[in-house]
Amino acid sequence: MSRQAVSDPVEAPRRRRTAPFVSLAIALVVAVLFIVLANGKASKPDVTSSFLLNRPAPAAISTTLDGKPFDLSRRKGSWVVLNFFQSTCLPCKAEHPELVAFAAQQASIADGAELYTVIKDDPDSAVAKWFAEHGGSWPIVKDDDGAIATAFGVAQVPETWIIDPSGVVVSRIATTITADFLSTKLDQFRRVYG
Amino acid sequence: MSRALKRWPSWVVLVLVVGGLLAVGATRDSAPRTPQERVEDISRRLACPICDGESVFESRNADSQAIRIEIARQVDTGSVSDDQIINFIEQRFGSKVLLVPRATGIDALVWALPVAALVCAIVGLGFAFHRWKTTADTVPDDDDRRLVAAALAEDTDL
Numbered sequence: 395m396s397r398q399a400v401s402d403p404v405e406a407p408r409r410r411r412t413a414p415f416v417s418l419a420i421a422l423v424v425a426v427l428f429i430v431l432a433n434g435k436a437s438k439p440d441v442t443s444s445f446l447l448n449r450p451a452p453a454a455i456s457t458t459l460d461g462k463p464f465d466l467s468r469r470k471g472s473w474v475v476l477n478f479f480q481s482t483c484l485p486c487k488a489e490h491p492e493l494v495a496f497a498a499q500q501a502s503i504a505d506g507a508e509l510y511t512v513i514k515d516d517p518d519s520a521v522a523k524w525f526a527e528h529g530g531s532w533p534i535v536k537d538d539d540g541a542i543a544t545a546f547g548v549a550q551v552p553e554t555w556i557i558d559p560s561g562v563v564v565s566r567i568a569t570t571i572t573a574d575f576l577s578t579k580l581d582q583f584r585r586v587y588g
Numbered sequence: 589m590s591r592a593l594k595r596w597p598s599w600v601v602l603v604l605v606v607g608g609l610l611a612v613g614a615t616r617d618s619a620p621r622t623p624q625e626r627v628e629d630i631s632r633r634l635a636c637p638i639c640d641g642e643s644v645f646e647s648r649n650a651d652s653q654a655i656r657i658e659i660a661r662q663v664d665t666g667s668v669s670d671d672q673i674i675n676f677i678e679q680r681f682g683s684k685v686l687l688v689p690r691a692t693g694i695d696a697l698v699w700a701l702p703v704a705a706l707v708c709a710i711v712g713l714g715f716a717f718h719r720w721k722t723t724a725d726t727v728p729d730d731d732d733r734r735l736v737a738a739a740l741a742e743d744t745d746l
Binding site: 427430431444445446515539540541543544545546547549550 | 637638650651653654655657658679680681682694697
């Protein structure tokens, strides 16, 4: 029919002009999204960063396995190392001999750090049994309601935190450590913070 | 009264109704009334830090339980808002625990893209309607008139 003849000469060129621009716009948006997402931070967990770094350590009040009171804020004046531990966690078990060695290293120097194990979601009896069998005479802090772990943002173990004598968090290590690594790190901090 | 004038009141009513509903939805007081409701509401907005696809509210593991206790403790103080509590947990466990994306940074794309898509769709529909209207208003030519005349003549013959 002739209506087609009337409309086609007007409509056809308009379609040809619009489609490439729409396609180009969509392609540009997709390209920008791709670039932004490709350059984004990887989802790999960061084992050293924390909101708490260089901030006062959160409150941590509890008791030790042998019934003594524990208050982190009263440990000011000493370097404190907190190690979050679970007796069913294989990396924690693998790390334990290093902690025993680290405790011995620190005991041999004048201003050695105080080491504390914080129980992470584990029965007291299981942790006590582990320490009895594998050594380690430093205090073991109970955390029955998970308040200390939540305050530090600890979800998986092992994690080790270093707190300076003024009560400020200076390091978080969310992986296994060795005695030498931890002692060297503490020496560096002592030189920097005095 | 022109056709355009006859049409506009329905559009105005539609815009007013939609605008009114959006305003009510955006400003209504949705704060839970009891501390327990606040704890549940906040824990529904946080993901369990060690499990997949579960909120702190749903999860039964020790970490989620500890977070719920911390939320309850902060709610009991009565001096912190829901957002402040969520911010506290996010600072310690990272942004992975946020079930509702923030409206800043790259997370804002989650909110902005659907709106952009909606605007594009409406504009596209507008163009399509306009094109159909232009096509429909095509002036009949002599062939069309002959066809109509022939049809009318057939009707008359009947």
